[in-house]
Amino acid sequence: MKIAINVHLKKGVLDPQGKAVLHALETLGFKDVKDVRVGKQILIEIDTEDKEKAIKEAEEMAKELLANPVIENYEIEVKE
Amino acid sequence: MKVGIVVFPGTNCDRDTKWAFEKIGAQAEFIWHNENELKSYDLVVLPGGFSYGDYLRSGAIARFSPIMKSVSEYAKKGGYVLGICNGFQILLESHLLPGAMTRNENLNFISKFHHLKVINNNNKFLQNLKEGDIINIPIAHAEGNYKVDEDTLKSMYDNEQVLLKYCDKDGNELNPNGSIDCIAGICNKEKNVFGLMPHPERAMESILGGSDGVKMIEGFLK
Known part of the structure; x- marks a missing residue:
């Protein structure tokens, strides 16, 4: 089973990369872009067909290692 | 004094750190990250560098190196631990110090001498410095933008855990990287685990730009 874990900086935490990309997009002519947040996606293949088990494992992985709860939020997405 | 300096793959300030501690008369040796047990030391230093290439987040992978289990136990028993730059990031990721690091606000890697104000010397x-002292120590980092939630920050002030802040030569706050409250260095509640982004080991000789690092690391001799 393929699982995606999306990690982003929390709302209150300034995202300097997002800001830089926002300015670059404005320079390109995309004047209507209001906000950009840059995060990361971690794709994991788990050897199970049990969706619930896979999500539970991914939760643990995110909490323990893949995201830092002080500054980051994460979402788990089942790909297939 | 016997100092153990932990070397991770990607650590690059290990030799400078060893040299600095030997210069003040300490005995210093390297500890490879793959070792499981700590010998008897008076101080364990996690030096600067780019452990594991800063993959995922700075310090996030080094936390799982075999030696870190012993370092955590050593710290919890009251042993002295100092994390410099990447070492500080590893201590944050290991939950031995509160908070987290994010990218510098201006996205640049900043490498220069920077003034620091001593906020607490207790x-x-x-201990060799006075509160309000202004010292000049090199910084060299891309992820030194310190973040911590407000409740924790308040308790850190109450417990005298905020040790160093970035400032200008006159002591006015000057923020190079976006850190909350200009914080450059902290310690844990028990005051045996220390972390700072600036590099005292690079300020050991006036001929090399400054020697304010000597007074800092000499504190561990007493």
Whole structure:
């Protein structure tokens, strides 16, 4: 089973990369872009067909290692 | 004094750190990250560098190196631990110090001398300095933008855990990287685990730009 874990900086935490990309997009002519947040996606293949088990494992992985709860939020997405 | 300096793959300030501690008369040796047990030391240093290439987040992978289990136990028993730059990031990721690091606000890697103000000297590390002292120490990092939630920050002030802040030569706050409250260095509640982004080991000789690092690390001798 393929699982995606999306990690982003929390709302209150300034995202300097997002800001830089926002300015670059404005320079390109995309004047209507209001906000950009840059995060990361971690794709994991788990050897199970049990969706619930896979999500539970991914939760643990995110909490323990893949995201830092002080500054980051994460979402788990089942790909297939 | 016997100092153990932990070397991770990607650590690059290990030799400078060893040299600095030997210069003040300490005995220093390297500890490879793959070792499981710590010998008897008076101080364990996690030096600067780019452990594991800063993959995922700075310090996030080094936390799982075999030696870190012993370092955590050593710290929890009251042993002195100092994390410099990447070492500080590893201590944050290991939950031995509160908070987290994010990218510098201006996205640049900043490498220069920077003034620091001593906020609290009621600890072993800064005991040779006075509160309000202004020192000049090199910084060299891309992820030194310190973040911590407000409740924790308040308790850190209450417990004298905020040790160093970035400032200009006159002591006015000057923020190079976006850190909350200009914080450059902290310690834990028990005051035996210290972390700072600036590099005292690079300020050991006036001929090399400054020697304010000597007073800092000499604190561990007493």
